[in-house]
Amino acid sequence: MTDKPYEDIPGTFVFDADRGREGYHLNQFCISMRLQKNRDAFNADEEAYLDQYPMTPDQREAVLKRDWNRMLELGGNIYYTSKLAANDGINFQELAGIMTGMGREAYRDMMLHGGRPIEGNRYKKEWGED
């Protein structure tokens, strides 16, 4: 089997070829948000615009609900989903505040105080996960 020595890192998706395959249409939709004409079309009618991309019903629902973590769970990658976030006026740091569940101010404050420490954040078992 494909060797994945990174699966024991907590709170992290490593965007490997399997995730790339699963998330392909979701990510291709997200990158289309890079261009103004596509942003205009999407913002005018999200459902109609999404019909162009044969993503799974779960991926489509995650996009419509702006469930950023769910998009990653379903094969999305942050550099793609951040294009959709930018369309919504959300920058990388605000997006991180949402994904971590900390909220914008608490996350920004953590970064100003040196960020999330590595101690206790290397292995899933340190988070009480398998």
Next chain:
Amino acid sequence: MAKLVAGVGCSHVPAIGVAMDTHITDQPYWAPMFAGFEKSKQWIKEVNPDVVFLVYNDHCTAFDASCIPTFALGCAAEFQPADEGWGPRPVPVVKNHQKMASHIAQSLILDEFDITIMNEMEVDHGLTVPLSLMYGEVEAWPALVIPLAVNVVQYPAPTGNRCYNLGKAVRRAIESFDEDLKVVIFGTGGMSHQLQYKRAGLINPEWDKAFLDRLTSDPVGLAQMPHVDYLREAGSEGVEMVMWHVMRGALDDEVTEIHRHYHVPASNTAVGHIILENKAA
């Protein structure tokens, strides 16, 4: 003949570009980060390279998921700054030394590095932010730029060892080009940062400092580091730092550290910067 004289390691955080473009670099949040590049701007003005060979990664801007080249060499005449979703950066068009890029492409492939050739390409913050940090706000970039885009978005990125050896091939390619040109190589990205999911915000200054130290003292050993160490210790996006090995591989085995800067945070990221000169330079 062309000569490679020095290497620059440098983060390429998009928020740095936004701060420069919106003229807020003197705000307390940003001032200490930019202060560390004052010496660098002076240094590059004095060295005044004709060509910058710039190793960076595209952030799902010029490359979508349909085609993911591991190494892609920019061979177009020029490269427009891309709209990444918040409008293109108001920075100069990046001009190539197209003849030298063609020579490097041919040399690398015969040297058994099977690179992709890009005859059209837009460039994102990964390329323009390091230029802005080193040159400041300019009407035109003072050097021609040959971009090398490395895939670090979809795992696996090329290994550190592969990048280090590619650096050696880049050196051979540059120094077999028959024009008297001064070249500086940039390796960009990092340092520790994670932009995604529940561990976002990870910063590991001890790891970052050890990486900077070993760039000078133990580059061969450093290039052996497995990807999982970057992912675990420096965050999922920290794996960008494999690109610094291309820069280091292109330099002499013995180098002099001219300058170093480290600052936390720029948005979600630890900013790292180093200037290394070949001793013979």
